[in-house]
Amino acid sequence: MNEAAHSPHVLYLYWNDHMQEPSVISSADLALIRDFIPGKEPILSRCKSGPRKSKVYSVAETSLRGNERIYLNECVDSNWISSKGPFVRRFEEQFAQQAGCEFAVACANGTAALHLALATLGIGPGDEVILPTFTMIATANAVRYTGATVKLVDAEPKYLNIDVEQLEAAITPQTKAIIAVHTYGHPAPMHRLQRIARERNLHLIEDAAEAHGAEILGQRVGSFGVAGTFSFYGNKIVTTGEGGMVTTNNRQFADLARRLCNHAFHPEQHFWHEFVGFNYRMTNLQAAVGLAQTERFDEIVNARRRVRTWYDKQLKLIPGIQTPLESNDCKCVFWMYSVRIDSKFGCSSHELRTLLAQRGIETRSFFVPMHLQPIYYNQFRGRRFPVAEDLCRSGFYLPTHESLEESDIEWIVQQIADIHGEQMGRSR
Ligand SMILES: Cc1ncc(COP(=O)(O)O)c(C=O)c1O
DSSP: OOGGGGOGGGOOOOOOGGGGSOOOOOHHHHHHTGGGSOOOOOOOOOOSSSTTTTSOBOSOOOOOOSSHHHHHHHHHHHTOOSTTSHHHHHHHHHHHHHTTOSEEEEESOHHHHHHHHHHHTTOOTTOEEEEESSSOHHHHHHHHHHTOEEEEEOBOTTTOOBOHHHHHHHOOTTEEEEEEEOGGGOOOOHHHHHHHHHHHTOEEEEEOTTOTTOEETTEETTSSSSEEEEEOBTTSSSOOBSOEEEEESOHHHHHHHHHHHBTTBOSSSTTOBSSOOOBOOOOHHHHHHHHHHHHTHHHHHHHHHHHHHHHHHHHTTSTTEEOOOOOTTEEOOOSSEEEEEOGGGSSOHHHHHHHHHHTTBOOEEOOOOGGGSHHHHGGGTTOOOHHHHHHHHHEEEEOOOTTOOHHHHHHHHHHHHHHHHHHHHHHO
16 A cells, blocks of 8 residues: 555545436346346245245344353443444454454444445545456445446356456556455455456455355465455354454554544544544444354354255256355355256246245345446446356355254255256156
């Protein structure tokens, strides 16, 4: 980071009149992209049989099995519930350690973490930030909040992360940063991205919202870039209900991020503000839950890896389903167990999701890529990103959480096998 990057004039919250109106795609263009426009979510019924008879399999479930209640009681007993309470610093220290980083700054959510990281780097109007089109909307919106321009590249089809060759081709003199997203818990190719960032003098940020604990050659995600950002939303691997974290090994970056997170209060002169800061603070209550969760970090991550092994073993026997791949140098965390459906299965991914919902199994479709979103469509009009589009059409994820047993997975996969059989029977 250089001095200029910290000058206050480049901290800029993007807003204009157009953002008060919904973004519109013309009807001719809507017809072109109709395959990607999400339909209504399938209606979830209760399971008619199996280990959860009369209940449902939610796609995600929060599990508060550690010291959450004890720490929350401490907050109430001590009367410390705001961001000034002691759990915030304890959570930051414990989380930094888990991410293999020296510093961590707790904040309100994963989107705030991304915005805070970009603002700390001084990203602003006139700058370009490259990110994958196959991501959740927060990655792109955080760039937009700064007034910088979103530049998109496609995903690669094996691990669903950013396509590095396309990324290199997209760099221009205006490019200031890359955001690598560790999609669904599979690390992006950080060593290659680090080399590009070094050679082209770009900031590298990791959006690790879905990848707490994932590793490349034993190094944890969140520790490769100048900053890593995490989400602690209720469905995430570590949760605080709502919450986020910025990790870094750069003290100067950490100090500025911490200051911007708290209205940019001057450290010595109260009510004296040299930067436009934000109120992105995390409360002591959230941090109390986060600390308890982080104490069980390895247990939580291993439980998800177990769920992955059970799904892999059972799903391999069903044609037309592609299970998630794991690169040899990586340890994925399986935030969600994702599958892709091809024509050999006998029905589309959306039809399968609907039939599973009727049997009590909730699923979630893959991202709708950024270039097809109404708010970004006109900027990328006419551009195609075929891998992301194919993923959008063919992929979804299955229930993935700590409470699932092998018998649950067997039953879920049996339902998929039965649907496959019925669909193939119908098409004969
Ligand atoms: C890849 C990615 N980035 C950012 C976010 C935003 O996190 P939050 O919902 O905590 O703001 C999410 C949330 O699901 C995400 O999946």
